[in-house]
Amino acid sequence: MSIIITGIYTIYVLIICSIKKREGAFIVLIGIIIFFITALNDILYTNLIINTAYIFPFGLSIFVFSQAFIISFKFSKAFIKVEELSSTLSGIVNNSPVGIFRSTPQGRLQMINPSMVKMFKYDSVEDFIGTIDNLGKQVYANSEEREKFKYLITKDGFVRDFECENICKDRSIIMVSINAYAMKNEKGDILYYEGTIEDITERKRAVELEIAKKAAEDSNRSKSDFLANMSHEIRTPMNGVIGMTTLLLDTNLDKEQQEYANTINQSSEALLTIINDILDFSKIEAGKMEFEDIDFDLRKVVEDVCDLMAIKADEKAIEFGSYIDPEVPSLIYGDPGRLRQILLNLSGNAVKFTVKGGVFIQVLLDKETDTDAYILFKVKDTGIGISIEAQKKLFQSFSQVDASVTRKYGGTGLGLAISKRLAEMMGGDIGIESSEGKGSTFWFTANFKKQPECKKIEVTPGDMKGKKILSVDDNPINLDILNGYLKSFNCRSKSVLSGKEALMALREAHMNGDPFDAAILDYMMPYMDGANLGIAIKEDPNLKNVKLIMLSSRGMRGDAKKMESIGFIAYLTKPIKRNQLYDCLSTVFGKITIKAEEILSQDKKSVFITRHILDEIKKSNIRILLAEDNKVNQTLALKYLSKFGLCADVVDNGKKAIEALENKDYTIVLMDVQMPEMDGFEATRSIRDIGSKVLNHDIPIIAMTAHAMKGDENRCISAGMNDYISKPINPQIFIEKIIKWTEK
Structure with a gap:
């Protein structure tokens, strides 16, 4: 019987051996010993050699003790594994990049890891735990957030991504995200909180920055629309004032009336300059400043500036002159309007701050390539000069040398800031050389493309007498100005207030066999603007031969090219001057061609007319x-x-x-x-x-x-x-x- 039991045990031992490996080998050894003892017991007992009744209990004792030893051995191995696991967990906690903590509901810390110490800028774990005895008052920037945390974790047993502001040891504030759970006893009472804490300050800042960026982009889009509308709304009444006073000055006025009208006209021009400065600065700030690239004569631009400033200089009894180095190419390609703007800003300031002596514009060739000319412009004066300290304030928005200068000389303080940005956008730079009481030299550089050396525009002036011209503008004052100009040119004129009326008038004239020769369209009109009206006219087979001239109070860069693509023959900005309109119409009804070697294809038969082209036409005569x-x-x-x-x-x-x-x-x-x-x-x-x-x-x-x-x-x-x-x-x-x- 005992052999059977021993056999069963041996099978058990073999199975354990295959599973337990090293532990199994020990069990096999014990099993074999027991087997031999049991077998010996049976032999002795069967043959009555000795009374072996006591051997079986002895074997059983050995079996029991062996099993106890095996169980003890297993516990020992399990304890070692627990220690290894504890060591592993400790390593994870200590090396985790996020903070790990255990705290009591009362607000005391029981355990934290090094990352949390570093996050809150304490010296050590002991320093942190020893310093803090009330998390709500000492760590939470807002104690109400601590109460909210306790409420949520009590209600749900955990919190996820709980964000709040915490205070570091140096009193700096960080934004953190907490994930934690509540450890409870059998009664359901909370013993402590365990969880992780992460510094999300930079992440939060990045999100806020992205939100701010989007808001800024939305704001810029709104600002761009606002600027376009404001440009129109402001320039339209200014156009009326300047245009009407120009017409008024052509009438029979006595000396006093003419003086008043001249003052209104000059003041309007000055106000328009200030308005343009503000609008330009706003465009620059919104990133909406655009540049036009057209052929122009550098000498003509400089001379125009000199003509304007010489009058102001003469009023102050100071000299005004200019010099353009012969090496500087006169025919260049770029934006003459922006160049003129910088020169007027700098020379206007020079005249303003010069009491005696004079102002001098110098234009020099900085360097050139086969295609580009880098030109240096200098505006020298013998004025009050600027100290080194005051020079640091220049070229900043709304900045002048000091308040006394603003009171004495006036100005918005935008001119130099605008000039700096324009010079940079033209591929150049701007600066100053000055000593207090010894005058100043403002300089700037700009990069222009060079035109072919022999380009000539030939014009056979057209006869405007009897030409039938339609004027379209939603502003009656503008129409009065245009009708006054056209009447003085011996033209037949008709005016309407909208695009719809314009199409009706054009179609009616065609049906009556007396079509319009040209139409002058305002750009900014309600319901149908000038551009869409132009498209409608050019798409009508009966109207497509009407010559279209665009007058824009908006004056946005790039509009000229857009109008040319629609089919307009000319693009001018308001306020329109009488002689400018005359030159434009004379050119429109005349014959205009460009002669230049290797610059035009054979199918180029006409020139899109702008005020700069009109200037070149005069010179090309x-x-x-x-x-x-x-x-x-x-x-x-x-x-x-x-x-x-x-x-x-x-x-x-x-x-x-x-x-x-x-x-x-x-x-x-x-x-x-x-x-x-x-x-x-x-x-x-x-x-x-x-x-x-x-x-x-x-x-x-x-x-x-x-x-x-x-x-x-x-x-x-x-x-x-x-x-x-x-x-x-x-x-x-x-x-x-x-x-x-x-x-x-």
Whole structure:
């Protein structure tokens, strides 16, 4: 019987052995011992060798003790595993990047990890736990948040992503996120809280920043719309004031009335300047400042600024002058309006702060490539100067040297800030050189593309008499101004207040066989703006030949290109000036073409008219004849002319010069004195002879001679020449002489 039991136990031992491995080997050893003892017991008992009754209990005792030993061994192994697990958990807690804590409902800390110590900027775990005895008062920035935490964890048994502000040891505030659960006893009473705490200050800041960014973008979009509307709303009444006073000044006014009207006109222009400054600054701040890229004449822009500022300088009895280095290319590509704006800001300030002496604009070539010109502009004055300390405030928004300057000289303090941003957006920089009491030099640089050297716009002026023109504007005052201008041009004019009325008027005129020749459209109109009206006109087969002119009070960059793509022939900004409208219509009804080598494709038949194109047209009407036999001198003179956007026809003797003047109406002649076949003196006398066949006997003639002796100039004048240039030619004097006589 005992052998059977032992056999069963042996099977059990073998199974345990396969499962327990090392522990199983020990069990096998015990089992074998028991087996042998049991077997011995049976043998002895069966053969009555000895009385073995006591051996079985002895074997049973061994079995019991062996099982006890095995169980003890298992407990020992389990304890070791618990210790290993505890060590692992301790390592996780101590090395966790987030804070781990245990705290009592009363607000005392029982356990924290190093990350939490670091998070709250304490020196050690002991320092943190020893310092804090009431979390609600000492750690929570708002004690009500602690009560809210306790309420939620009591109600639900846990909290998830509980966010609140906590106080660090150095009294700084951090935003934290807490995840915790409540440990309870059998009665359901809370013993302590355990959980994690994470510093989410940066994450929260990033979210707030993203929200702020989106709000700013929304604000910028709103600001952009606001600026467009405000530009229209402000410029429209200003257009009325300036336009009406211009018409008023053309009427018969007595001296006092004319003085009042002039004052209104000048004050309106000054107010418009301030409004433009504010609108421009707002556009820059909103990131909505756009630039236009068109061909323009740099010299013309600088001269326009000088003409404007010279009047103000004369009122203060100070000098105003300019110098453009001959190396600076005159024909460039960029935004003349923004360039003029910077020059007016700087020169206007210079005149304002100069009591005696003068102001001088200097334009120099900084550097150039085959396609680009980097130009340096300097505005020098002999004014009050600016201290080094005060210079630090310049170019900042709404900033002037000091309050006394604002009281004495006025101004918004925006001009220099706008100029700085514009210069930077034109690929340049801006700065100042000044000493207090010794005047100032403001400078800025800008990058422009260069135009081809010989580009010429030719215009055959059109006859406006009897032309039928439709004016469209929702503002009756603007229509009165346009009708007044058009009437003075001997045009037939009709005006309507909306796009719908305009389409009706155009279609009715077509049906009656007396169509409109042109239409002047306001941009900003309700229901149907000028752009959409233009599209509707061009899409109507019966109306598509009507010439469209856009007048915009909005004046946003890029609008001109948009209008050209629609089919407009001209784009001008308000307030529109009488002579500007006249030049525009004269050009619209005339013939306009561009001649330039390698710059236009064959299908380019017309030019989109802007005020800058009108300026170039005026200059391009200068037709120059150069009479010079020396090839080097010919090349040099043509080079100087091309730098300033001028071209010339060349002949190599006086006889050919006369033949040219018989066939073409030139504006001016540049006459070399010594030439073969017929010299300059004889040619001039022949030109002045009323019996000769030249088209203009009074054409200005400028002598160019290498003779610089006393009396040579008188000899030229006596021969009938108007002016005199000695060789080698000074480029600045050369151009100044040409401008002087062509303007006359």
